[in-house]
Amino acid sequence: MLFNSAGFAVFFIFVFFLYWFVLNKSLKWQNIFLAVCSYFFYGCWDWRFMFLLAFSTFLDYVSGLKIAEASGTSKKKFWLILSVGLNLGFLGFFKYYNFFIESFAELLSSAGFTPHMTTLNIILPVGISFYTFHGLSYVFDIYFGKIKPTRNWIDYSLFVSFFPLLVAGPIERATHLLPQVEKPRVFHYSKAVDGLRQILWGLFKKVVVADNCAELANMIFNNHEQYSGSTLALGAMLFAIQIYGDFSGYSDIALGSARLLGFELLQNFRFPYFSRDIAEFWRRWHISLSSWFRDYLYFPLGGSRGGMAKTVRNTFIIFLVSGFWHGANWTFLAWGGLNALFIMPSILFKTNRKNLDTVAEGRILPSIRESFQLILTFCLASLAWVFFRAESITDAFLYIKEIFSASLFQKPDVISGKVILIVVVFMVIEWLGRENKYALEKLTLTWKRSISWTFYYLIILAILCLSGSEQQFIYFQF
Known part of the structure; x- marks a missing residue:
């Protein structure tokens, strides 16, 4: 169901x-x-x-x-x-x-x-x-x-x-x-309305954003040997958006449904692709799992106490275990290990607790430095997702090898104006609502009633008319 x-x-x-x-x-x-x-x-x-x-x-x-x-x-x-x-x-x-x-x-x-x-x-x-x-x-x-x-x-x-x-x-x-x-x-009417609003956004993330991205991402990953590096880079980024829309969309529907029944569940995502480094990304992605491993594995192992060597060891352990938790394939271990490598600079230079606030808080646009950090973090996360999505370690390395070939600078072989437009609109709305628990929580509250309802009807219309081919939720396999 x-x-x-x-x-x-x-x-x-x-x-x-x-x-x-x-x-x-x-x-x-x-x-x-x-x-x-x-x-x-x-x-x-x-x-x-x-x-x-x-x-x-x-x-x-x-x-x-x-x-x-x-x-x-x-x-x-x-x-x-x-x-x-x-x-x-x-x-x-x-x-x-x-x-x-x-x-x-x-x-x-x-x-x-x-x-x-x-x-x-x-x-x-x-x-x-x-x-x-x-x-x-x-x-x-x-x-x-x-x-x-x-x-x-x-x-x-x-x-x-x-x-x-x-x-x-x-x-x-x-x-x-x-x-x-x-x-x-x-029963609280205001909480119920908030729950419906979060369910609506979760459905949009899943059936409009994730399922449309999945069509292109699946085609590119399943036939990666046929495409240029630029196309494969596009496929990796589309999968990054797909898995975020898919999983955070599920979480939004779960939290909204629970709120309609009078329960408040743990927030599972806090706009992870608006992170300035990998450490911040992992504080914002699948928060309930990350905090579980932190409390029941990382801390019992000694956490960051006992010197840098033990901190590095414990960090690699939780990322490898987290990778293995996701599935029985060496690709998941590689994904976990790669994320551990990506987070190492912030561990070694003790900057992993630097970005605890929301990027560009109180501002419409990020600074040039923040923009560079956001792009770099998204690219690193997308690169790691290649191992998560690939069928085997060999396929992942071949995929990444082609990305970093001369064909990276060619025009992508496959592109969809519909999908690009959906992703752009989605990311703009997410950016505008990034200081809240989910994008629509307070976004429309200051708008005129007619405008906010028009906005909601447009989302419903998009769900009905722009949905991609139905895809099972990715995390059901875990």
């Missing part, structure tokens, strides 16, 4: 009206209803994996209680290791089994052996990386004494399975979402 489908619209309208107009007097029944609807939503993908979701939820729920009740450190560690081990075991089996088997077979073949390895036709459960991390953060926070476990099974189940965030995030924390589950929610 895709967020941009008629089926989801019908489903959400049904949930919204029963939730607010029939069950509004009972928090217990509201939570039960949302939990059931969330499992139904998940079961629409493949009902068999509902049991895996339920088992993971039960495991972390019990582990949390046992950790809190344990009298000694050894017992607490036992339940922590059990939860982490089983969760990562399931994630590793479904997501990485064939990757490790094939990689080991290739290693043996290179050493002169003839291995007979068996791979499995494994279906990757949608959202397993996301709900696994939801549960692990809950168990970690209990173990380190940040929160106390909930004894309400329904409340905890809803925290893990809440349908707006279930299949592609944001990766929520129990410290943030669980208190919202446990207390009564009140």
Whole structure:
């Protein structure tokens, strides 16, 4: 059930009206209803994996209680290791089994052996990386004494399975979402309107921006050996816009849908392509995942304490693990490693915390220096995305090799005035709204009512008339 489908619209309208107009007097029944609807939503993908979701939820729920009740450190560690081990075991089996088997077979073949390895036709459960991390953060926070476990099974189940965030995030924390589950929610008209506005912008990002960019990007990447360096550079930039529109569009729809139901989810994007260096980019891209690795991996490893050597080591570890989290392919590890290299200058010269404000804050245009920084950061991010998008390491290197050939200065072989216009309009609107949580949050509030409504109708018209060929959300595969 895709967020941009008629089926989801019908489903959400049904949930919204029963939730607010029939069950509004009972928090217990509201939570039960949302939990059931969330499992139904998940079961629409493949009902068999509902049991895996339920088992993971039960495991972390019990582990949390046992950790809190344990009298000694050894017992607490036992339940922590059990939860982490089983969760990562399931994630590793479904997501990485064939990757490790094939990689080991290739290693043996290179050493002169003839291995007979068996791979499995494994279906990757949608959202397993996301709900696994939801549960692990809950168990970690209990173990380190940040929160106390909930004894309400329904409340905890809803925290893990809440349908707006279930299949592609944001990766929520129990410290943030669980208190919202446990207390009564009140309908606020202004928040509901804000939620609809964010959903509208998310749909525009997905079906107009991302799906149109995808048509050109897919054609270029799938036939990269036929095109000039300038065309491949264009393809890399189009994919950069595609994945941003696709994933941040999903996040906008998720946050807007949750707000309509009285919940505030974590912000997952803060205009990452308006970053002045790679360190700022990673503070603004997929924020819930970056902060998860920071809190539960980087800091436990020592973070930036203990000297520059350990800081560099820990930085490479979290970027490589982040890359591997995205998928079972060497290309994702290369993508993570390349981003670690890109961020190294700011780590070594201790400038990684330099750009904490919004670029050109309070100004219409950036300075010349800021413009150069924005362009350079976008180009570096686009270059790294080539590894993320490529089918193999070899394809990625061939793609980049051609970009930096003499044909980079030729006129692109493939170009679309429609797509370029869409991207330009999109980036202008994003730039105008960059100081807010999402582009449309406050952009039209000072406009005349007739002008703002005309603007909204134009966006709706664009969604209906300018949508590209339907593409599955990219992050559903992770």
